[in-house]
Amino acid sequence: MRKVGIAGLIICLTSLALGAPDWPSLRKVVERSSLPGTELLGESGDLSITMIEGVDRFLDAEIAAELKDRRGGTREELARILGLPRDQNPEGNSFRYAGRRWGPIGNGQNYTVNEVRWKTFGNMEALGLLFEPSESAPLVDVIALPDADQDPEELGAMEPYSERQQTHPFAAQMAMAGCRVLVPVLIKREEHHAMPMREWLHRPAWELGRTLAGYEVLKVLAAVDCFRRKNPSRSGQTTSRKIAVVGWGEGGRLALYAAALDERLDGALVSGYFGPRGRVWDEPADRSVFGLLRGHSDAEIARLIAPRPLVIETGHFPEYGFRLDQEGIPERIREGAGKRGKPGRLLESKDEAVRIEVELIGTETVALRSTNCAIQPESWRMMLEKIGVGVPPKREEKSDSGWAAIKPLQTVKDIARRHGEQVQAIDRHNQRVLIESERVRGELFKIVKTDSVENYEASITPLRERFSKEVIGEHASLQKLAEPNAHTRSYQEGPGTISYEVLLDVQAGVQAYGILTLPRDMKLDGSEKRPVVVCQHGLEGRPQSTVGEKDYHYYKAFATRLAERGFVTFAPQNLYLGWDLFRILQFKANAVGCTLFSVMVPQHRQITEWLAGLPFVDGDRIGFYGLSYGGKSAMRIPPLVDRYCLSICSADFNEWVWKNAATDQWSARYSYANKGEYEIFEFDLGGTFNYFEMAALICPRPFMVERGHFDGVAPDKTVAYEFAKVRALYAAQLGIGKRAEIEWFVGPHTINGDKTYEFLHRHLQWPVTPAK
Known part of the structure; x- marks a missing residue:
């Protein structure tokens, strides 16, 4: 017992020698009161989650409003949101036989099957199987698109699919009926980096202003080019045959898009896809299209096909899901997940829902068929008849020797190799586009004038507007703020500070929540006005993370420490809390652009307007300081919130587009392309605004970066590379170099609170006094 007592005494003396803990000593306020001029906050529970759930309901209402409006879109806009204008297919295109020894890989009753290649965008080549009639000239050219998880061989009932198909073997059936049929290879959903392969390729494409669906539509349009031109391996005559497109599942989606975009396609059959898209956010990530519901739901896209015929099959949809719970519903985990991809499943629309969507098309050129197996002969016969192509009756019926017999030289390994080649080709194209993206952004910023600060401010304004409308996006209902209706209650107090929880109305059920911390020696009657620092938490953080012991190793209680220095501070709750809860919000928002x-x-506009209206605040001296995801906020929010007179980005600034889109082995450690933050990608950021360009939108206001050498967000060299451009703009071009700084410190992913505090004192014009 004596030894234990001595040990306890030693521990106690050691603790006294080491002093108090690093975080500030704060205690809950017992008797709650409101900030003068506000109502007492009475709400209980988790106000952060309540606020985020309110935003969820707001986005549901925004989607419902778009679906009710149903204004028609255009081909040009559909092409833009799919990313097609960024890439061009080559001229003078043709199919090249690519099978072993340049011979057919299969022979049917009256057709042959060849593996072919054709050029597409960039340095890409598409691959597929070409089914060609062997006894007569083709009646029609057809592009037959499988679901993503189907190999082309399945559409021909070829080995290893001769006894199991998810659809009728419609490529073989149409070839037997006299059609020339091309079946392209699509990217499968098989798992890669703990996410679907399609999502892994879609992520960088999205960041670079493209989509995986857009890439595959370009393959289809390139095939149309091949069908339309002279084929040197044939008679040498220019073809005038009709061209149709047929697809099931993902292939149905691509058939719908391709027919809407290219009027050279004379007709289309869409199976296993068409229906209401109000829950597109619940589908796999690669189904996402930025602003799809603003004029390009399925009915609106189908309207672009008219007056050409469209046949829609319903009743049989592909079954697929990723990260589903035991009931087959996409997971909504709030504290992290083992797999990195977005939870989602392919939607199966009921016949009645499809019928209602078809009625919205409003044309007589659409036929709807309900089937129990996809791509029935009656469906494609109907479509061909509508484009004026008659097929001899029952010519496609199977006989004992009807289907193509696959040659031993074409193996399952060959099929896997072919798919792998397509994956690598798209990945290489994404990486080439990533390299070119800096030049594209440079072209965009040529309109900026740097001969004077005044001319700079005038010339940067259109780019701020573009950033707001096309990159961030604008909800019309949030552009006018409601009365803040501020409710507050005292929260914590320390030796030199007192804090209040604050809840503000923004608009349409959207609220803003945060913690206001005040210096105790400050007068609240308006006889003095002080600057404010808005202290923004990072991923999965809360306002409480910035004020005291909670998450101190990251935030160093900087909201309280700055208040101890005499600043008013406000720590808002941003939306990135709750794992899947907030990440799905991104996909809901993306659906409406x-x-x-x-x-x-808008939340920060309301926060800063409310702060500026407090009698003890100087509304012209409100700065922003954010860590990690709060650093992302520091790059995106201050450019669009005029009340912010400066911005500090901590533990986040780097070559952001590279961090999102790079897939090479060295970059993989840092890149989000293979990580769990599946919501992080922003459409076409690569072609518009990297972190230098975002800093240029903040300029000429003061801007600072806080960077720890051991921060795993990015290597020092990519941070330095991107900041060098910021420094050149401020110092060399505009002559305001004192307004742009970076602090390098020896440390990890954390607030350092040294040079950044000096920066705040200097630019917010508040004297440096010893912390109390």
Whole structure:
């Protein structure tokens, strides 16, 4: 017992020698009161989650409003949101036989099957199987698109699919009926980096202003080019045959898009896809299209096909899901997940829902068929008849020797190799586009004038507007703020500070929540006005993370420490809390052409307007300081919130587009392309605004970066590379170099609170006094 007592005494003396803990000593306020001029906050529970759930309901209402409006879109806009204008297919295109020894890989009753290649965008080549009639000239050219998880061989009932198909073997059936049929290879959903392969390729494409669906539509349009031109391996005559497109599942989606975009396609059959898209956010990530519901739901896209015929099959949809719970519903985990991809499943629309969507098309050129197996002969016969192509009756019926017999030289390994080649080709194209993206952004910023600060401010304004409308996105209902209706209650107090929880109305059920911390020696009657620092938490953080012991190793209680220095501070709750809860919000927002920040920007406008209206605040001296995801906020929110007179980005600044889109082995450690933050990608950021360009939108206001050498967000060299451009703009071009700084410190992913505090004192014009 004596030894234990001595040990306890030693521990006690050691603790005294080491002093108090690093975080500030704060205690809960017992008797709650409101900030003068506000109502007492009475709400209980988790106010952060309540706020985020309110935004969820707001986005549901925004989607419902878009679906009710149903204004028609255009081909040009559909092409833009799919990313097609960024890439061009080559001229003078043709099919090249690519099978072993240049011979057919299979022979049917009256057709042959060859593996072919054709050029597409960039240095890409598409691959597929070409089914060609062997006894007569083709009646029609058909592009037959499988679901993503089907190999082309399945559409021909070829080995290893001769006894199992998810659809009728419609490529073989149409070839037997006299059609020339091309079946392209699509990217499968098989798992890669703990996510679907399609999502892994879609992520960088999205960041670079493209989509995986857009890439595959370009393959289809390139095939149309091949069918339309002279084929040197044939008679040498220019073809005038009709061209049709047929698809099931993912292939049905691509057939719908391709027919809407290219009027050279004379007709289309869409199976296993068409229906209401109000829950597109619940589908796999690669189904996402930025702003799809603003004029390009399925009915609106189908309207672009008219007056050409469209046949829609319903009743049989592919079954697929990723990260589903025991009931087959996409997971909604709030504290992290083992797999990195977005939870989602392919939607199966009921016949009645499809019928209602078809009625919205409003044309007589659409036929709807309900079937129990996809791509029935009656369906494609109907479509061909509508484009004026008659097929001899029952010519496609199977006989004992009807289907193509696959040659031993074409093996399952060959099929896997072919798919792997397509994956690598798209990945290489994404990486080439990534390299070119800096030049594209440079072209965009040529309109900026740097001969004077005044001319700079005038010339940068259109780019701020583009950033707001096209990258961040704008909800019309949030552009006018409601009365803040501020409710507050005292929260914590320390030796030199007192804090209040604050709840503000923004608009349409959207609220803003945060913690206001005041210096105790400050007068609240308006006889003095002080600057404010808005202290923004990072991923999965809360306002409480910035004030005291909670998450101190990251935030160093900087909201309280700055208040101890005499600043008013406000720590808002941003939306990135709750794992799947907030990440799905991004996909809901994307569906209507918006992002998480399209809600957070109005929230911060309301916060800063309310702060500026407090009698003890100088509304012209409100700065922003954010860590990690709060650093992302520091790059995106201040450019669009005029009240922010400066911005500090901590533990986040780097070559952001590279961090999202790079897939090479060295970059993989840092890149989000293979990580769990599946919501992080912003459409076409690569072609518009990297972190230098975002800093240029903040300029000429003061801007600072806080960077720890051991921060795993990025290597020092990519941070330095991107900041060098910021420094050149401020110092060399505009002559305001004192307004742009970076602090390098020896440390990890954390607030350092040294040079950044000096920066705040200097630019917010508040004297440096010893912390109390």
